[in-house]
Amino acid sequence: MKNRKWLIILFLVMLTAIIAGCTDEKGSEETKGEKENESTTDNSFSIAMRTLGTPYVESHPEINDDKFVKEMERLSNTDIQIRLVPHNEYVERMTLMLASNDVPDVLQASGGVLGPELAGGVEAEAFLPLDDLIAEHGPNLLKKIPQEAWDSVTYDGKIYAIPDFLSNPSRRGTAIRMDLLKQTGLDVPQTVDEHLEVLRAFKELGVEHPYQGREKFKYSDTFFGAFDAFPYQYELYEGQVVPKFMAGDKIKDALTFYNTLYKEGLLSQEFLTTQQPEYRSNIIAGKVGIWSMNAEEVNSWEQEIKNNVPEAEIAIIPSPTGPDGKGGHYWYGSTTRSFVINAETKVDPAVIIKFFDWQLTEEAERFFTYGIEDDTYTLNEDGTVNYEVPEDTNLLNAQHYLNRWLWMVKDSTYTQGILELTEEGQELLRVFDEVLINEGRDSIQFTPPLEVYSSHPEISPGSDTPSDIWMTGAAKIILGQEPIDHHDKVIEEWLNKGGTQAIEEATERYNNEDGVQLPRTNW
Amino acid sequence: MRKTREAILKHKALYFIALPGILFFIVFKYIPIIGSVIAFQEYNIFKGFWGSPWVGWSQFEKMFQYSDFLRILKNTMLINFYDLIFGFTAPILLALMLNEVRKVLAQRIIQTVVYMPHFLSWVIISGVFIGLLSPSTGLINTLLNAIGVDSVYFLADESYIRSIIVGSGMWRDTGWGTIIYLAALAGINPQLYEAAEIDGANRWQQTWRITLPTLLPTIMMLLLLQIGNFLDFGFERVDVFLNPFNRENGEIFDTYIYKAGLLNNQYSYTTAIGIFKSVVGLILIVGANFVSRRTTGSSLY
Numbered sequence: 001m002k003n004r005k006w007l008i009i010l011f012l013v014m015l016t017a018i019i020a021g022c023t024d025e026k027g028s029e030e031t032k033g034e035k036e037n038e039s040t041t042d043n044s045f046s047i048a049m050r051t052l053g054t055p056y057v058e059s060h061p062e063i064n065d066d067k068f069v070k071e072m073e074r075l076s077n078t079d080i081q082i083r084l085v086p087h088n089e090y091v092e093r094m095t096l097m098l099a100s101n102d103v104p105d106v107l108q109a110s111g112g113v114l115g116p117e118l119a120g121g122v123e124a125e126a127f128l129p130l131d132d133l134i135a136e137h138g139p140n141l142l143k144k145i146p147q148e149a150w151d152s153v154t155y156d157g158k159i160y161a162i163p164d165f166l167s168n169p170s171r172r173g174t175a176i177r178m179d180l181l182k183q184t185g186l187d188v189p190q191t192v193d194e195h196l197e198v199l200r201a202f203k204e205l206g207v208e209h210p211y212q213g214r215e216k217f218k219y220s221d222t223f224f225g226a227f228d229a230f231p232y233q234y235e236l237y238e239g240q241v242v243p244k245f246m247a248g249d250k251i252k253d254a255l256t257f258y259n260t261l262y263k264e265g266l267l268s269q270e271f272l273t274t275q276q277p278e279y280r281s282n283i284i285a286g287k288v289g290i291w292s293m294n295a296e297e298v299n300s301w302e303q304e305i306k307n308n309v310p311e312a313e314i315a316i317i318p319s320p321t322g323p324d325g326k327g328g329h330y331w332y333g334s335t336t337r338s339f340v341i342n343a344e345t346k347v348d349p350a351v352i353i354k355f356f357d358w359q360l361t362e363e364a365e366r367f368f369t370y371g372i373e374d375d376t377y378t379l380n381e382d383g384t385v386n387y388e389v390p391e392d393t394n395l396l397n398a399q400h401y402l403n404r405w406l407w408m409v410k411d412s413t414y415t416q417g418i419l420e421l422t423e424e425g426q427e428l429l430r431v432f433d434e435v436l437i438n439e440g441r442d443s444i445q446f447t448p449p450l451e452v453y454s455s456h457p458e459i460s461p462g463s464d465t466p467s468d469i470w471m472t473g474a475a476k477i478i479l480g481q482e483p484i485d486h487h488d489k490v491i492e493e494w495l496n497k498g499g500t501q502a503i504e505e506a507t508e509r510y511n512n513e514d515g516v517q518l519p520r521t522n523w
Numbered sequence: 524m525r526k527t528r529e530a531i532l533k534h535k536a537l538y539f540i541a542l543p544g545i546l547f548f549i550v551f552k553y554i555p556i557i558g559s560v561i562a563f564q565e566y567n568i569f570k571g572f573w574g575s576p577w578v579g580w581s582q583f584e585k586m587f588q589y590s591d592f593l594r595i596l597k598n599t600m601l602i603n604f605y606d607l608i609f610g611f612t613a614p615i616l617l618a619l620m621l622n623e624v625r626k627v628l629a630q631r632i633i634q635t636v637v638y639m640p641h642f643l644s645w646v647i648i649s650g651v652f653i654g655l656l657s658p659s660t661g662l663i664n665t666l667l668n669a670i671g672v673d674s675v676y677f678l679a680d681e682s683y684i685r686s687i688i689v690g691s692g693m694w695r696d697t698g699w700g701t702i703i704y705l706a707a708l709a710g711i712n713p714q715l716y717e718a719a720e721i722d723g724a725n726r727w728q729q730t731w732r733i734t735l736p737t738l739l740p741t742i743m744m745l746l747l748l749q750i751g752n753f754l755d756f757g758f759e760r761v762d763v764f765l766n767p768f769n770r771e772n773g774e775i776f777d778t779y780i781y782k783a784g785l786l787n788n789q790y791s792y793t794t795a796i797g798i799f800k801s802v803v804g805l806i807l808i809v810g811a812n813f814v815s816r817r818t819t820g821s822s823l824y
Contacts (some may be wrong), residue, residue, distance in 0.1 A: 092785050099568040119788045124569035215766060270658060272679040272768055454789055457782040458591065458770070471767035475679065497590050 044079035045347040045355075046104035048097065049405075050337070053087045056401035068402055071372050076358045078351065095119045098126070105345040106352055108408075111333040111463075113153050113160045113340060114448040122155050127340040128349055129158040137353040138162075140360035141409070148334035148520065152447070161338035162356045168413045168432060169520065170440035172329035173295040173316035174222055180205060180289055188317050192226045192257060195290070195320045199266040202289035211261060212291040213271025214279040216465040219292045220271060223261075225329050225441055226322035227254040231470050232461035233330065233443030234506060235519070241444055241506035243461070243499075245470060246491055253323075255487065258478045272475055286312060292329060295431055296414055299424045300396070316431045319439050328439030330464055331520065336412050359409040368407035369417035371399075389421055442519035450505050456498040469494050562795040568788075575791075582795035591774075598685075599775040599800075602761075603753050605689045611749055613693050614700030615742060619730060621701060622708050634705070637698025649763035652691050653678060684769035688761055707741045708734065743821045751808045751823075754800050776800050 051057045060066060063082050073080055083104055085093045090110075094117040097103055103126075109115060113122045121127055134141055141162065149165035176198075181188065184201035202210040213220040217231075224230050229244050229251045237247035245251040261267035268274055268282070282288050283301065286309035293301070295316050305312040319327040339356065341349055358364050370377040370387045376398075377387040390396050403415040414432055419425030453460035458468040466474070473490030476482040495503075510516050531538055562582055564575040586592060617637070624630040640648070655661050658674040668674060677683045715733050724732065758777040765773050776796055784793030808823075816822035 095568065095785070095788065116786060116788050119568050121569055124567060126569050270676070272676070273653060273657075273766060454787045455585065455589070455783055455792060457779075457787065468767040468770055472771065475768050479676075479679075 042348065043077060043351050044081075045106060045345070045352055046081040046083060047106040047108070047339070048083045048085055048094070048104045049108045049408075050085045050090050050110075051087045052337075052405060054397075054401050054405045056397040057084065057405060058087075067375075068371065068398075068406055071367065072406065075363060075367055076355050078355050080355075091117045103342045103344070105342050105347050107340050107342065109161060109338050109340055111152060111335045111338070112447045113155055113338060118340065122160050122340070126343050127160050128343050128345075129160060130162070130341065130349075130353070131159050133349055133353045134159065134162075137350050138357040140357045141353075144360045144411075145409075146334065151517070152333055152335045153338045155447075161340045162353075162409055163335035163338045164409055164412055165335055166332055166413055167411045168437050169331040169334060169442070170328060170436040171294055171296065171332055171413070172219070172292055173298070173431065173436055174290065174319040174329075175293050175298060175301075175314050176290050176317050177286075177288070178313040178315045179311050180207060190318065190321060192223060192320045192322055195223075196257075196260070196266075199261065199289065200264065203264065203266055207289045208287040209268040209282055210266040210289040211268075212274075212279055212282055212288040213268040214274050214276070215272060216462075216471060218276075218465055219279065220267075221464075222290075222292045222319055222327075222329065223257050224254050226320045226327040227251070227257070228322060228324060228326070228441055229254045230330050230441055230443070231466035231474070232464060233441065235444060236510070239507075240503055241510045242503055243470075243494075244443075245466075245487075250323075252484050252487055255474060255477050256484055259480060259484070262478050263480060267478075272479075284308060295428065295436055298431075299422075299428060302424075316428075316435060318435055326439065326441075328436075328441060331440045331442040333445075333463075334520075337408075339408060356409050359407065364407075365410075365417070368402055368410070369415060371402055385417075387421065389418060389425075442521075444506075444510065444519060445517040446506065446509060447515050447517065450502050450509075452498050452501040452505055459494055459498045459502065467494065469497060559794060559798055561791050562798050564791050566791040566794075568790070578791075582792050583799070585792060586795055586799065594771070595774055595776055595779055598772060599754055599756065602685055602688055602773075602775060603756055605685060606692060606756070607749060607753070609689055610693050610696070611746065613697045615704060615738070617697055618701040618704035618708060619734065621705065622734070623726070623730075634698070634701070637701070639698070640695045641699035643695065645759045645763050648691055648695055648760075652687060652764070656687070678764065678766065679768040681769045681772040684764065684773035687764055688773060691764070692760060703741065703745065704738065707738055711737050739819065740821050743815055743819050744823075747808070747812055747815060747823045750811045751804070753807050754804045 057063060063069060063084060064080075069080070069082065072078075081104075085097075085108075094107070097107075098119055098121060107118070107127075109118050113127070114120075118127075145163060145165050146167060149163040150159060153159055153161040153163050176188075180202060181198065183205060184198065186198050186201055187194075189195040189198045199210040211220070211222075217224070221230060227250045229247075231243060231245040231251065233244045234241055235244055235247050258267065262269070274282075279291075283291055283293075284304045286305055298314055298316055302312070302314045305314065319329065321327040341352055345352075359368070366385065370385055373379060377385055380386050390399060399418070403418060404412070414429065416429070419429050449460075461467045461470075465471075470490060473482075473486060473493070477484055477486055491499075508514075558572075561572065561575070563577060563579060564572075565578050566572075566575045621630055621633060624633065655663055656677040658664050658676045663677075664674040675683075677687065711734065715737075716729055719729050719733060754776065756775055756777060758781050761773060761775055762778050762781065765778060780793040780796055783789045812822050812824065
């Protein structure tokens with residue numbers, strides 16, 4: 001009995017110690033945070049950045065102590081405190097930051113400046129309009145950033161953010177296992193029918209998933225593109241702006257095609273619940289014949305497949321073409337992320353603009369491409385750079401982080417300086433500049449998004465995912481539970497649940513040219 | 524009034540001890556309730572509480588006009604109802620069965636094993652269930668195939684989703700829920716059983732006439748607490764199983780509030796939905812408490 005009493009006391013003491021330890025830690029963190037927010041020198045500012053799932057960033061114990069960040073500060077003569085925003089809780093964390101009035105000097109927004117992560121901050125004038133500042137302090141920004149990208153961060157005629165831009169919005173490609181194709185003896189397929197033939201031949205070879213599917217048709221909508229029927233895109237049809245699944249019967253052709261793929265076992269049978277990790281691991285394990293992917297990653301994926309299937313060879317081929325002789329995947333926005341400046345910042349905004357302007361100088365390009373001199377690269381006597389693309393995963397992650405994440409304002413299409421160095425890289429440059437640039441489908445887009453969507457999440461599409469209601473119906477057709485004419489009922493349901501208002505609003509805004517971006521054509 | 528003051532003075536030590544608890548409830552439970560008034564505003568985080576315009580009942584009107592409101596209400600009610608029926612009775616049955624295990628070691632081992640899932644996060648549990656229910660590689664479909672039944676794509680079919688949500692919750696929490704019952708069972712006077720045995724009662728009769736009646740107050744108390752959480756099913760445990768193909772029967776208020784409120788900045792609208800949910804929950808608990816007091820004599824207050 002007495003023993004037990006002592007045990008309890010010991011337990012309580014330990015508990016108190018642990019609690020005290022925890023609170024103490026928290027306390028010191030908070031004081032540290034406060035210190036960081038106080039700008040000590042004139043060129044010091046804080047910036048909130050989404051981790052974007054970048055492995056190097058997410059596994060770093062303290063990103064502000066990173067050698068590349070330090071070097072960036074040295075070269076640009078700034079003192080920056082980066083605040084990381086977790087990738088998966090981006091919107092929640094950003095709105096919390098804004099609501100609790102704990103706002104850093106610079107915030108990273110996604111593509112435009114009217115997304116939910118800024119919670120209407122631009123309309124509420126919580127961020128600085130930048131036109132005059134850019135005109136005065138941003139000559140490189142003005143010179144190098146294309147007009148489309150500026151348009152996407154403009155609201156009410158004023159620029160509100162510095163865009164991380166894309167010069168080529170067609171980034172997803174159709175990947176095929178060339179080694180398997182050779183085994184079938186068929187030519188590189190071009191039309192959807194030729195693709196069907198190749199997929200059937202893959203099935204006969206014993207390929208488990210001839211075409212890899214994925215939930216919500218993410219990265220598995222190649223054939224919707226061929227029929228110009230991406231269900232999340234809009235177009236003008238008979239005087240109204242409607243979703244592409246209502247523009248004529250082309251969606252039925254696409255769904256019939258997917259139904260055929262499913263029936264014959266050419267599309268992964270569990271695509272409705274296949275998530276990203278499984279989608280990727282199936283491909284890496286060599287179980288897939290044709291799939292859709294970000295072209296940029298093709299070389300690293302090929303490396304990984306070769307670990308499992310040594311003879312594997314991947315190529316990005318022109319996407320399957322439909323009845324109009326065109327095809328391709330959806331076009332990304334002209335801006336991948338952008339940076340807004342807090343209107344209540346105590347820092348001179350010119351410092352921040354100059355920092356972003358510096359990112360487009362030659363000095364910055366060399367740093368963000370190759371890293372630190374005499375550490376990650378050396379200079380030859382003639383002034384050219386001597387850099388070797390690392391093979392080690394950790395070093396590759398570091399390079400990826402530097403090229404894509406830390407380099408905040410750049411042409412995000414690809415990192416030219418890295419791709420030029422290797423043969424596969426040059427091949428990828430060719431894919432981007434000759435294959436991808438000539439394909440893809442764009443949509444009529446609205447910024448801010450249609451009003452009716454905000455309270456009707458089930459009818460609203462994502463940037464590359466269809467609305468829930470449409471997907472539920474389309475899945476039944478593809479799985480063969482309902483005939484193709486069921487699609488008429490899907491449209492009816494979509495219209496009844498708010499779709500009618502969506503079309504009215506879209507058409508009215510289209511006619512009034514109110515926040516409308518027309519499909520881009522000439523790149 | 525004077526009586527209250529006298530009572531407080533008389534037991535001042537006890538009230539003093541209760542003070543931190545009372546403060547906790549005021550600061551963390553009652554003060555935040557005031558924030559619910561944004562349901563009557565068009566709340567904008569940049570204008571804040573003082574600057575946002577007042578719009579009266581329009582958020583509630585919008586909610587009742589929402590075409591899927593009834594569907595979501597029905598899902599919320601049904602899932603909670605199933606959870607109450609199955610999720611609540613399962614721990615009682617399990618506790619009774621564990622109580623009948625004679626070997627102490629075996630009983631302890633089983634107890635520990637069934638507690639275990641309680642400590643897993645919903646993300647992991649959903650992974651386990653998605654794996655188990657997979658049409659091509661899942662254990663359940665392999666068994667179905669073995670007895671000649673075709674594979675069923677459980678997670679892509681709206682008719683299974685409620686069972687999956689309730690079932691996964693039971694798998695996780697049934698063992699954990701037995702703790703209180705086992706404690707209550709340990710408190711039953713063994714003399715009652717001895718006397719019953721002498722009178723010739725078998726084990727079944729003993730359970731029926733002694734164990735259950737002595738457990739009843741505990742069961743009622745836990746039932747009332749459970750009903751207090753009615754409609755408050757939790758967001759994560761549902762969201763991890765939802766996809767567009769089972770959403771029709773699986774979406775509840777919590778998941779809708781997350782989608783419309785947090786991801787689409789509709790703070791006032793979703794607060795209105797939250798208030799509606801709380802009011803329904805309050806009516807239910809007052810009603811159940813009333814019925815319980817009338818029928819069994821035990822009640823929360």
